[in-house]
Amino acid sequence: MAEIYGRTAEKAAIDAVLAGARARESGVVVVRGEEGIGKTALLEYAAARATGMRVLRGAGVEAEAELPLAGLHLVLAPVLHLRGRLPGPQSAALGAAFGLAGAERGDRLLLGLATLSLLAEAAADPLLVLVDDVQWLDRYSAEVLSSVARRLRSEGIALLFAARDDYPMPAQGVPGVRELRLTALDRDSGAALLGDLAGHVKDHLLAEARGNPLALLELSAALTPEQRAGELPGGTLHPHHGPMSGRLESVFARRVGALPERTRLLLLAAAADDSGDLHLLLAAGRRLGAGVADLEPAEHDRVIHVRGDRLSFAHPLFRAAAYRSASLSARMAAHAALSAAFRQGGMADRGAWHRAAAVHGADESVATELEHTAGDARARGGHAAVATALCRAAQLTPDPGQRARRLDAAAQAALDAGMTAFAAHLADRAWPIARDPLVRAGLATVRAAVAQQQDLRARPEELAESAAGLAEQAPETAATMLLFALISAWSGGEPHHTSRLAARAAAVPGSSPMLADVTAAIAHLAGERPARAVPHIRSLVQQLAGTADPAIWQHLTVQWWCLWLADIDTAQQSAAALADRCRAQGGIGMLPRALLHLARTQLLLGRHRDVLSTGEEGLRVARHTGQPHFAGHLTGLLACVAAIEGDQERCTALTEDVLAGGVSERGIEGVYARALLDLGHGRHEAVLRRLTQIPEALTGHHPAIDHSLGTATLVEAAVRQGRPDLATAPLDRLRQWAQATGRPWTLAVAARCQAQLADGEEAERRYEHAVRLHRQDAANLFEAARTHLLYGEFLRRKRQRNRARPLLRAALDTFERLGAVPWIDRVRSELRATGETSRPQEQAPGLLDRLTSQERQVVRLAAAGLSNAGIAARLYLSPRTVSYHLYKAYPKLGVGSRNDLARMDLDRDG
Numbered sequence: 057m058a059e060i061y062g063r064t065a066e067k068a069a070i071d072a073v074l075a076g077a078r079a080r081e082s083g084v085v086v087v088r089g090e091e092g093i094g095k096t097a098l099l100e101y102a103a104a105r106a107t108g109m110r111v112l113r114g115a116g117v118e119a120e121a122e123l124p125l126a127g128l129h130l131v132l133a134p135v136l137h138l139r140g141r142l143p144g145p146q147s148a149a150l151g152a153a154f155g156l157a158g159a160e161r162g163d164r165l166l167l168g169l170a171t172l173s174l175l176a177e178a179a180a181d182p183l184l185v186l187v188d189d190v191q192w193l194d195r196y197s198a199e200v201l202s203s204v205a206r207r208l209r210s211e212g213i214a215l216l217f218a219a220r221d222d223y224p225m226p227a228q229g230v231p232g233v234r235e236l237r238l239t240a241l242d243r244d245s246g247a248a249l250l251g252d253l254a255g256h257v258k259d260h261l262l263a264e265a266r267g268n269p270l271a272l273l274e275l276s277a278a279l280t281p282e283q284r285a286g287e288l289p290g291g292t293l294h295p296h297h298g299p300m301s302g303r304l305e306s307v308f309a310r311r312v313g314a315l316p317e318r319t320r321l322l323l324l325a326a327a328a329d330d331s332g333d334l335h336l337l338l339a340a341g342r343r344l345g346a347g348v349a350d351l352e353p354a355e356h357d358r359v360i361h362v363r364g365d366r367l368s369f370a371h372p373l374f375r376a377a378a379y380r381s382a383s384l385s386a387r388m389a390a391h392a393a394l395s396a397a398f399r400q401g402g403m404a405d406r407g408a409w410h411r412a413a414a415v416h417g418a419d420e421s422v423a424t425e426l427e428h429t430a431g432d433a434r435a436r437g438g439h440a441a442v443a444t445a446l447c448r449a450a451q452l453t454p455d456p457g458q459r460a461r462r463l464d465a466a467a468q469a470a471l472d473a474g475m476t477a478f479a480a481h482l483a484d485r486a487w488p489i490a491r492d493p494l495v496r497a498g499l500a501t502v503r504a505a506v507a508q509q510q511d512l513r514a515r516p517e518e519l520a521e522s523a524a525g526l527a528e529q530a531p532e533t534a535a536t537m538l539l540f541a542l543i544s545a546w547s548g549g550e551p552h553h554t555s556r557l558a559a560r561a562a563a564v565p566g567s568s569p570m571l572a573d574v575t576a577a578i579a580h581l582a583g584e585r586p587a588r589a590v591p592h593i594r595s596l597v598q599q600l601a602g603t604a605d606p607a608i609w610q611h612l613t614v615q616w617w618c619l620w621l622a623d624i625d626t627a628q629q630s631a632a633a634l635a636d637r638c639r640a641q642g643g644i645g646m647l648p649r650a651l652l653h654l655a656r657t658q659l660l661l662g663r664h665r666d667v668l669s670t671g672e673e674g675l676r677v678a679r680h681t682g683q684p685h686f687a688g689h690l691t692g693l694l695a696c697v698a699a700i701e702g703d704q705e706r707c708t709a710l711t712e713d714v715l716a717g718g719v720s721e722r723g724i725e726g727v728y729a730r731a732l733l734d735l736g737h738g739r740h741e742a743v744l745r746r747l748t749q750i751p752e753a754l755t756g757h758h759p760a761i762d763h764s765l766g767t768a769t770l771v772e773a774a775v776r777q778g779r780p781d782l783a784t785a786p787l788d789r790l791r792q793w794a795q796a797t798g799r800p801w802t803l804a805v806a807a808r809c810q811a812q813l814a815d816g817e818e819a820e821r822r823y824e825h826a827v828r829l830h831r832q833d834a835a836n837l838f839e840a841a842r843t844h845l846l847y848g849e850f851l852r853r854k855r856q857r858n859r860a861r862p863l864l865r866a867a868l869d870t871f872e873r874l875g876a877v878p879w880i881d882r883v884r885s886e887l888r889a890t891g892e893t894s895r896p897q898e899q900a901p902g903l904l905d906r907l908t909s910q911e912r913q914v915v916r917l918a919a920a921g922l923s924n925a926g927i928a929a930r931l932y933l934s935p936r937t938v939s940y941h942l943y944k945a946y947p948k949l950g951v952g953s954r955n956d957l958a959r960m961d962l963d964r965d966g
Contacts, residue, residue, distance in 0.1 A: 240267020
């Protein structure tokens with residue numbers, strides 16, 4: 057049995073009627089719905105679930121709809137041999153009805169009773185009777201089966217009917233009959249049915265099929281391998297592509313083909329454009345020789361619906377059939393007519409698309425027009441539309457240089473839109489023919505970004521080569537590319553990339569201060585001299601941050617280095633602004649990386665609830681857009697919160713997939729999460745085993761995270777296990793980086809780690825220094841609490857209990873705010889050891905603690921005044937899902953409306 061997606065309530069109803077039949081309680085279920093909505097699939101589900109039951113099947117057949125009792129015969133044929141057990145008149149009635157005896161056919165009431173008796177005889181074991189396509193049953197069979205359904209009681213029979221909407225069903229209106237009306241699949245179920253398709257391809261098919269399972273399967277089956285992989289834009293996924301299957305042709309194309317010729321011409325034009333604008337359609341129809349009267353046959357046959365000035369197809373596959381059954385010349389004529397109609401109506405953009413569909417071969421004038429269309433779409437933030445328009449424009453462009461330029465612009469738009477495979481495909485097509493340095497730079501950036509997103513082989517040298525060609529013309533862009541090249545080299549986890557990149561960067565021409573800074577920074581980092589690299593990186597970040605209107609990828613690159621410098625407050629503000637910019641400009645493809653930066657800063661600031669909201673949003677978008685690299689990092693950050701809270705089950709589940717194949721760069725936070733979990737539960741040997749197995753090439757690239765979660769954890773476990781030698785080299789790297797950044801919180805973590813490796817007065821002096829530094833910097837609350845805890849433990853062991861207690865209480869306050877259960881237990885144990893007898897007052901949970909992470913996101917946006925539609929657009933949810941989250945959140949917060957939310961201080965609470 058094929059898997060059924062969604063339909064939870066319907067399957068439960070079927071399971072219930074089957075259970076009743078097994079308990080000798082008969083029942084009837086009527087399944088209604090449009091063609092392809094899944095009625096037959098539910099009958100098959102019932103058959104598969106009918107363990108220990110006898111199954112009889114029948115179905116209406118259109119060709120036999122006028123043959124009396126043809127449908128009933130299909131159902132009863134396997135058990136007609138039992139008619140000898142029935143009373144004489146009933147047996148005779150069955151024999152006469154099916155030509156098994158010479159008697160005349162009896163009345164329908166008697167035949168109905170005979171059928172019920174025969175089924176009861178067949179139900180020695182519980183019986184399931186399935187009747188599909190009831191709309192095609194002959195009238196006599198339908199009346200007999202309806203009579204049976206009305207009289208079922210305790211025979212142990214489950215009777216299931218399926219028919220299209222608006223057809224008078226057997227047993228309609230009978231008390232106790234369960235009616236299941238199938239509606240469109242929800243988005244998640246439809247996406248699951250489509251399986252492994254690129255995100256933007258799924259989006260297109262889900263919109264096209266309107267939740268109809270057959271339409272989803274038919275339209276997806278017609279895709280080429282390139283379309284399935286997302287290597288072609290949404291505009292190429294029009295339902296006219298691909299052959300018609302036998303089922304599609306027999307059910308839909310045959311009905312379209314039976315309509316008059318001029319009606320079919322109008323339907324072809326309607327299928328070629330999805331606007332549904334009746335006035336424009338009729339304007340195009342006049343050019344095809346058809347008018348409004350020609351729509352009447354299609355409306356009468358329920359192929360289309362006309363409501364006011366809107367026309368829609370009754371079923372998405374009627375649209376597909378109307379287009380696919382037409383000839384190529386007819387389709388081109390329809391597009392030409394639509395192009396003229398849209399232009400006349402003042403909609404040149406849509407007219408350009410239809411003009412492009414009406415030509416074959418190169419045509420620069422049409423390509424130029426499409427490029428203008430892309431410019432309008434870009435102004436509206438429609439990156440997917442930009443990519444699609446420019447791709448088609450490139451196909452029509454005769455000049456190779458112009459074609460490469462348009463492909464580059466299309467690839468960058470596709471990357472912004474989250475169409476990763478499409479972006480890679482466009483960039484690969486353009487690379488061999490690109491000669492202009494600006495174009496090659498853009499293509500190299502796209503190829504490197506795709507490689508990073510999908511964990512493919514890094515291409516830092518390609519970025520450096522392209523930057524060299526751009527150094528004189530655009531030094532700011534060249535400098536950013538070199539910084540991105542270094543990120544790309546580190547993400548690849550191959551250390552030789554960095555030294556090669558340093559040599560390549562040193563050869564980049566140009567005398568700009570920015571290029572001099574980036575060349576020096578890369579050389580120092582390749583030589584493991586972070587202290588000498590930091591001034592250059594700080595200078596670069598300041599210069600690039602002041603660049604007027606940088607591209608999103610440039611903004612992302614600057615953001616990465618801002619966090620590398622450990623300026624957490626600035627990094628947090630910049631990352632939040634960057635995420636907002638991605639959302640506002642429709643840059644869904646860049647959003648996961650922006651949200652990763654934001655979640656990292658939130659973790660370091662101790663804003664764990666925000667980490668959950670940000671991380672889950674980023675993870676959802678990363679998975680939708682096919683970015684496993686950022687999905688891995690985001691799951692690791694979510695796991696870090698779970699680890700700090702001591703939630704072993706959630707931490708393990710979040711990191712299982714990303715660590716399944718061993719440690720990789722995208723799984724580094726996952727390793728830290730597991731190590732933190734082990735440390736919190738006192739499993740110090742496990743901590744050392746995890747952290748010492750990380751390849752050196754993967755460490756130090758995200759030092760704010762690496763040292764806070766990794767090095768600090770390793771040092772504590774190494775000291776506890778009596779293996780301080782394992783901590784020496786990592787601590788030296790932490791110390792160098794901390795001194796280079798000069799941030800109080802980094803220096804505090806380094807001082808604390810040094811204290812753990814020291815003894816006596818030196819240890820106490822370093823602990824004191826660490827505590828003072830934490831007071832100067834509110835960043836990294838968790839690390840500050842760990843410092844207070846470790847110093848308190850140190851003093852308690854020296855029997856200085858009075859000095860230890862304030863430190864331990866400060867640690868407890870922070871750990872309770874963070875919900876860090878294992879650490880809370882550890883502090884309380886230490887406080888008891890100091891003679892603390894009063895139980896510390898536990899902090900009451902804030903209101904937002906009662907909400908799930910997604911409820912918190914929705915509530916905050918609703919409080920800020922966004923509508924359900926606005927929240928849905930921002931969080932990539934449906935308005936219905938937003939409404940559901942608000943419905944669940946209101947009683948938890950004790951409010952009843954948006955106005956109440958607006959009066960709450962949600963930021964203070966969270």
